[in-house]
Amino acid sequence: MSMQLTSADETSDTEPLLAVRGLKKHFDQSGGVLDRLVGDTASVRAVDGVDLTVTEGETLAIVGESGCGKSTLGRTILNLHDATDGSVEYRGTNLSELSQQEMRPYRRDLQMIFQDPLASLNPRQTVGEIITAPMEVHGIGDSDEGRLERTKDLLRRVGLKAGHIERYPNQFSGGQQQRVGIARALALEPELIIADEPVSALDVSVQAQILNLLDELQDDLGLSLVFIAHNLSVVRHVADRVAVMYLGRIVETAPVAELYENPQHPYTKSLLSAVPRIDPADRDERIILEGSVPSPLDPPSGCRFHTRCPMVIPPEDWAGTDEAFRAAFAFRNHVLSGELDPDAARTRLEAEGRETDDSSVASYLVAQLLPGDPEALPSDAGEAVRSAADALAAADHERANEIVENAFPSPCERETPQPTDAGDGHAAACHRVTSQGS
C-alpha cells in the first residue's frame, strides 16, 4: 500500500515555524596560523546579521544579486554551514547549536532543492535509488516495496511517470531533473523546503511549470517554502512575502503585493525596475545601479548600499541640490574605489592626440567620473572635485581620498539604518524610511 503525502501537522500560528535572529556566517580567509598571529584575519562576511521568520504554510522569497549571500543564508539556516553568530529556531529548538548528529532528526523536516538539478543528483543511481535512499536513512516505510510504491506516487505527484523509476538522471531534461530533485525533497515529508534558485538553470518555458508545481505542492501539503531567487520577476506568483537581501543583510521585507506596489528601499526599487511589465503604464524607468556589489571582505560602512544608492542623502549643510550631491558622491565613490589609473588616462589622451600634462589629465578625470555638469555643484564642492582630480593626476591617491571624504560626507555612510516599520507588515532598513508604526 502506498503511503500518504500528508500535510504538516497544524500547530499554533502565533509562533513562527522558523525564526532566524542575528544570523551571521563569515568565512575565514586568513592564510594560516602566521596570518592569525599578526592579526591578519580577513573574513568574507557572507551573511552578516539576518533576522527572518517563516510561518507555517508560508512562502518567503529571498531575493538579491549574485554574491549577496542568499545561498550561504539558506545553508546556514539548515546548519549545513556552522553559524558564526546568531540563532535559527525551528519549532523552538536552536538548530545552530546542534551537532551534525543532533541535527539528524531535523534533516527530515528541513529539505533543500538546488539550482543545478543534475549536479545535485548522483549520476550512478537510478531515480528509484535516489528517492528511496533518504527514506531508508530516516526509517520511512516498512519495506523496500512500500518505499518503491511511495517513490512511484511521488514521481506522479511531481508530474513524472512511475515507469521513470529505472532511469538515470542524465536521461531526463533539465525540468524533469528538477522534478526528481523535488520528489527527493518531498520523500521525507518535510515541513520546510529551502529552494535555492530552483528555476534559474532552466529554460524560461520550463520555469513556469516548475514554479506552478512548487506552488501547487505547497498548497496541497501545507509546506513552508523559502524560495531563493536573484531577481524579483520569478517570485511574484509564488511568494507570500519577500525579503530583499543586499551584501549579507536583509534591507526590506514585505508581503509580496505590497512590495511590488510600494517598495521603500532604493535597492528594491532598482530590482523592481528591472522586472518586465506587460502594461506600459506599469513600467517604471529602469534604474541602473553604478558598479557591482562591493566585496563582502570589506563591506561599506553605515548603509551598505550607500556606494551605489541613487538616493544617497546629502549632509545637512549641503548648499546644492540633492541631484548635485549625488553626482559629487558618485565622483567620490569612483575615487575611493582605488581603481583609477592616471597613467591609463594619460595614454588615452595621447592616443586621442590631446595634451597629457597633469592639468589635462585632471580635467579628463572630472569629465569621465563626475556625472552631469560640474557647474551644477556649489562652488566649494566644484573646487573639491577639481583638487581631488589634481591629486589623482599627480598619483597622490591618499590625498584624493582625503579630499573627497571630507568634502562629500553622507549620513548614509556613517550610520547603519535599522529596519523601520513602514506599515502593513512592511519594514525597510533605509535612512529615508520613516516609521509608520504606532
Ligand SMILES: Nc1ncnc2c1ncn2[C@@H]1O[C@H](COP(=O)(O)OP(=O)(O)OP(=O)(O)O)[C@@H](O)[C@H]1O
Ligand atoms: N565556502 C566559502 N568560502 C569563502 N567564501 C564563500 C564561500 N561560500 C560563499 N562565499 C562567498 O560569500 C559570498 C556570498 O556567496 P553566496 O553564494 O551565498 O551568494 P549568493 O547570493 O547565493 O550568490 P549566487 O546567486 O551567485 O549563488 C560571496 O562573496 C562568495 O564568494
